[in-house]
Amino acid sequence: MGSVGEHGLGTGVRAYARLLGHGPAAKPFFAALVARLPIAMAPLGMLLLIERERGAYSLAGFVTGAFALGSAVGMPLWGRLMDRLGQPRVLAPTAVVSALTMVALGVATVGGAPSSVLLALALVAGLSFPPMSPAIRSAWRVIFPDRASRRVAFALDGTSVELIFVGGPLLLSLLLVLTPSGVPLYITAALLAGGALAYCRTDAARHSGGTRDEPEAPSRGYDEHGQQELLAPRRRVPVVLIGGVSSVLAVMLMLSIGFGQLDTSMAATAGLLLGSTDQVGIFFAAIAGGSTIGGLAYGARTWRFQERHAVLVLLAAFSALLACMALLMRWPDAGLAAVLPLLFVTGITIAPTLIMQQHLVDELAPVDRLNEAQSFLSAANTTGAAAGTALAGVLIDYHGVDWSYAGASAALALAAVVALASQRRWKAVAHQVQPVPLAEPDPAGAERR
Numbered sequence: 001m002g003s004v005g006e007h008g009l010g011t012g013v014r015a016y017a018r019l020l021g022h023g024p025a026a027k028p029f030f031a032a033l034v035a036r037l038p039i040a041m042a043p044l045g046m047l048l049l050i051e052r053e054r055g056a057y058s059l060a061g062f063v064t065g066a067f068a069l070g071s072a073v074g075m076p077l078w079g080r081l082m083d084r085l086g087q088p089r090v091l092a093p094t095a096v097v098s099a100l101t102m103v104a105l106g107v108a109t110v111g112g113a114p115s116s117v118l119l120a121l122a123l124v125a126g127l128s129f130p131p132m133s134p135a136i137r138s139a140w141r142v143i144f145p146d147r148a149s150r151r152v153a154f155a156l157d158g159t160s161v162e163l164i165f166v167g168g169p170l171l172l173s174l175l176l177v178l179t180p181s182g183v184p185l186y187i188t189a190a191l192l193a194g195g196a197l198a199y200c201r202t203d204a205a206r207h208s209g210g211t212r213d214e215p216e217a218p219s220r221g222y223d224e225h226g227q228q229e230l231l232a233p234r235r236r237v238p239v240v241l242i243g244g245v246s247s248v249l250a251v252m253l254m255l256s257i258g259f260g261q262l263d264t265s266m267a268a269t270a271g272l273l274l275g276s277t278d279q280v281g282i283f284f285a286a287i288a289g290g291s292t293i294g295g296l297a298y299g300a301r302t303w304r305f306q307e308r309h310a311v312l313v314l315l316a317a318f319s320a321l322l323a324c325m326a327l328l329m330r331w332p333d334a335g336l337a338a339v340l341p342l343l344f345v346t347g348i349t350i351a352p353t354l355i356m357q358q359h360l361v362d363e364l365a366p367v368d369r370l371n372e373a374q375s376f377l378s379a380a381n382t383t384g385a386a387a388g389t390a391l392a393g394v395l396i397d398y399h400g401v402d403w404s405y406a407g408a409s410a411a412l413a414l415a416a417v418v419a420l421a422s423q424r425r426w427k428a429v430a431h432q433v434q435p436v437p438l439a440e441p442d443p444a445g446a447e448r449r
Contacts, residue, residue: 009149012300016156025143025153028204032136033160035095035195039133040168041188042102043067046122048172052181053109062115063105063122065386070126072382078131079375082209083368087135088200094130095196099189101125106182106189130196133161134374137358139204141370148302151359155299158355162291166284209371239373244364247422248357252380254415255315255353259381260388261395261408262287262322266343268392268401269329273336286340290347298352307356308426312419314353319412321346326405360426 009015009022020026043064050060074094082090105121140153175184199205240246266283274282303310325342328334358377365373388411395404 009144009152013296015152015300016296019149019152019156024203028136028139028143028199028202029157029160031195031199031202032132033164033195034191035130035132035199036161036164037168037171037195038102038188038192039161040165041172041184041191042125042129044169045172045185045188046105048176049106049109049181049185050118059115059118063118066119066122067126067129068382068386070123071129072126072379072386074127074129075131075134075375075379075382076372079134079372082131082135082138082371082375084209086209087139087205087371091130091132091135091196091205092200094128095193098125098128098130099193101128102189102192103186106185110182130192131371131375131378132196132199133378134371135199135205135208137362137374138370139208141362141367142207143204150362151302152299154355154359154362155295155351158351158358159292159295159299161354162288162295162351166288169281239365239369240376242365242369242373243425244422245361245373245376247418247425248360248364249376249380250418251311251315251415251422252357252377253384254411254418255357256381256384257388257391258318258322258384258408258411258415260385260390261392261404261411262388263385264389264392264396265325265401265404265408268396268404269339272329272401273334273339282336282340283343286343287347287350290344291350292347294348295351295355298355307359308419308423311353311356311360312416312423314349314356315412315416315419318346318349318353319409319416321349322405322409322412326402326409329400329402329405364426 009018020029046067047060047064050063054060078090078094101121101124105118105125108117108121136157137154140150140157144150144153172184172188175187179187240249263284266287270283321342325339325346328338328342331338358374361373361377362370388408391407392404395407
């Protein structure tokens with residue numbers, strides 16, 4: 001796959017430059033970046049198109065909800081298939097089907113098709129949406145065998161996702177101004193298909209997954225006296241039942257419920273402080289700016305702490321900062337001068353927390369189950385965010401925006417409790433030796449890989 005030097009990517013800002021200058025890493029990274037822009041653009045594009053053409057936010061909400069539901073259901077399925085068949089055999093057809101279905105949804109909306117047709121098309125588009133984020137996260141292990149370089153890659157990748165949720169809506173907004181109603185969704189579909197197909201042509205995609213139904217290899221472990229011994233192959237169990245992975249998924253679910261409430265709360269805050277939700281981007285820019293800086297700073301150096309401990313601390317800090325937002329919303333004179341800095345500081349905790357959870361899954365999941373495990377992590381994120389959005393709407397309508405921030409804080413506190421209870425399990429699983437072949441590997445074959 002190429003080399004970036006004897007010591008890997010190194011540390012500091014130059015580590016990111018080395019990654020982006022390393023062809024085997026840069027090509028899949030940028031292709032996946034393009035293919036993932038629709039993660040932020042597709043739901044918003046559907047929402048705005050349907051509201052503009054049909055004048056009904058309720059129908060638009062149901063359609064985007066159907067898309068999110070389909071994506072949450074399909075993601076783990078495609079991840080499991082990527083582990084068996086390889087990434088290109090799954091990503092290419094799903095991307096094409098999802099893109100074509102988005103185009104059909106745009107045409108049907110403009111053409112006046114019944115609501116049931118729009119719901120069905122959105123569901124299919126979500127169900128067939130390719131798992132690009134799980135794919136690139138799994139591919140980092142192929143591109144960078146050393147753990148330190150993978151940490152840099154996860155940091156840059158996690159930060160790029162934050163930028164996607166800023167840049168994607170901005171691009172969509174520009175297209176809405178310059179083009180007819182359906183065009184933004186058509187361009188979203190083109191980005192999805194084009195980026196995914198370009199990613200499938202990279203060596204990283206071709207070498208990730210594809211274990212089919214091969215029996216699990218024996219592993220090397222250690223007996224009670226510290227002597228190495230061969231362990232019998234373990235029975236293949238669903239990846240969500242693997243102790244260390246399941247607890248990370250539970251943390252992500254609780255964290256994402258908080259995210260969903262936070263996003264809706266910021267929209268309500270815009271309406272409260274600015275009189276309209278049209279300028280909600282100011283609040284998203286503040287929190288995304290903090291998250292970007294936090295993610296890049298985390299990946300730029302080697303830290304002494306263990307990630308399982310840091311996740312717990314950051315979750316607790318995130319919860320406390322959201323509690324401060326809830327209190328601030330109860331202050332009659334709260335203004336942008338107080339809200340924006342607090343959101344920025346809150347954002348600093350976000351990207352590192354997500355990056356560490358992705359890295360924990362990378363460490364805890366069996367090597368031949370990485371695509372599936374990362375897909376479940378994305379599904380937990382999507383499902384939790386949808387639930388949090390619905391919960392925030394109820395809290396804001398009946399109790400006010402301060403209760404919504406408080407609800408987000410409570411979800412983060414629960415995530416911290418789960419992380420605390422999982423510390424011993426994460427430590428035990430992380431110290432297990434990954435399965436290795438009994439025979440020595442073929443050096444020539446390893447070099448070709």
